[in-house]
Amino acid sequence: MRFLVYLFIGTFFGFVMTKSEAISWYRILEMFRFESFHMYGIIGTAVVLGAIGVALAKRFGWTASDGQALKLNPKNFSVPRYLYGGTLFGLGWALTGACPGPMFTLLGQGIWLIGLVILSATVGTFSYGVVRHRLPH
Amino acid sequence: MLEWISQPWHWSVSGAAIAAVMFLLLYAGKEFGVSSNLRTMCTIAGAGRKYDFFRIDWRAQRWNLTFVAGSVLGGFLAFYVLPSSEPVTVSAETVTYLQSVGLSAPGAGELHSSFVPGELFAVDQLFTLRTLLVVILGGFLVGFGARWAGGCTSGHAISGLSNLQLPSLIAVVGFFIGGLFMSWVLLPFILQL
Numbered sequence: 001m002r003f004l005v006y007l008f009i010g011t012f013f014g015f016v017m018t019k020s021e022a023i024s025w026y027r028i029l030e031m032f033r034f035e036s037f038h039m040y041g042i043i044g045t046a047v048v049l050g051a052i053g054v055a056l057a058k059r060f061g062w063t064a065s066d067g068q069a070l071k072l073n074p075k076n077f078s079v080p081r082y083l084y085g086g087t088l089f090g091l092g093w094a095l096t097g098a099c100p101g102p103m104f105t106l107l108g109q110g111i112w113l114i115g116l117v118i119l120s121a122t123v124g125t126f127s128y129g130v131v132r133h134r135l136p137h
Numbered sequence: 138m139l140e141w142i143s144q145p146w147h148w149s150v151s152g153a154a155i156a157a158v159m160f161l162l163l164y165a166g167k168e169f170g171v172s173s174n175l176r177t178m179c180t181i182a183g184a185g186r187k188y189d190f191f192r193i194d195w196r197a198q199r200w201n202l203t204f205v206a207g208s209v210l211g212g213f214l215a216f217y218v219l220p221s222s223e224p225v226t227v228s229a230e231t232v233t234y235l236q237s238v239g240l241s242a243p244g245a246g247e248l249h250s251s252f253v254p255g256e257l258f259a260v261d262q263l264f265t266l267r268t269l270l271v272v273i274l275g276g277f278l279v280g281f282g283a284r285w286a287g288g289c290t291s292g293h294a295i296s297g298l299s300n301l302q303l304p305s306l307i308a309v310v311g312f313f314i315g316g317l318f319m320s321w322v323l324l325p326f327i328l329q330l
Binding site: 002003005006007008009010011012013014015016017018019020021022023024025026027028029030031032033035036037038039041042043044045046047048049050051053054057064065066068070071072073074075076077078079081082083084085086087088089090091092093094095096097098099100101103104105106107108109110111112113114116117118119120121122123124125126127128129130132135 | 149152209210214257258274295296312316317327
């Protein structure tokens with residue numbers, strides 16, 4: 001029963017990704033070329049509303065539906081992993097025009113080559129798991 | 138109403154809806170982050186037998202796999218059941234650029250979707266060098282980079298920045314260093330291949 005809730009939220013997410021056009025390779029190119037405000041508007045609105053909501057949740061002690069604290073786990077501070085990992089991610093994001101969420105959404109739209117992108121991304125994650133001890137974090 | 142939600146949404150509506158997704162997941166006791174699923178898929182495929190990074194209880198991640206299955210379904214509904222009547226509208230400068238590098242503008246090519254260029258994503262392009270680079274190298278970088286950075290756009294740019302986490306800001310700066318270098322320096326070269 002609870003899984004229906006996640007299925008529903010995920011379906012809403014896929015719908016939003018499509019109607020926002022954030023799944024579009026063209027929109028990502030346009031964003032990195034600074035030729036439209038569209039993607040900055042989407043991310044900016046989400047972050048501003050998100051930050052306001054999170055601040056209110058902390059101020060008033062809002063909890064999750066089960067009474068537990070909200071899962072806002074702060075990440076450990078360091079620079080290399082976020083900067084290097086983020087840069088590799090950005091190279092891939094601008095090349096495929098898709099970050100992980102949109103990859104799955106595009107799969108539902110008959111863009112079959114995206115299936116190979118997902119497979120490669122999984123291999124990329126696996127490779128990270130293999131060599132991570134040798135990488136700076 | 139159906140007509141209204143079928144058309145492309147204004148960025149402010151889209152941004153608010155993405156924030157709503159994050160809060161719905163927080164209220165359900167979960168954390169918004171799509172790339173974690175790639176790790177879970179490695180674990181399910183048996184990667185944990187040799188590599189401790191994948192020694193996680195994948196059952197605890199079933200909710201996230203269900204979320205992703207939903208996003209496939211949502212993509213299907215938004216594209217086939219409630220389709221937009223217009224192709225993606227990018228700026229005139231972007232269209233000019235696309236033409237200069239030999240890519241069709243959104244909706245101008247033969248692909249059934251205006252979201253991606255057919256020159257890169259049509260199935261019959263698979264064995265061209267540039268499509269192989271986009272699909273195989275691009276996917277690999279996304280998967281490797283997201284895990285090294287500990288998250289992707291949803292985990293860092295949305296969830297992390299909303300929580301005012303400095304690590305997420307560094308990650309987003311990295312996303313842009315990589316994205317700008319690809320878009321301005323490497324991509325023009327790759328598209329000529």
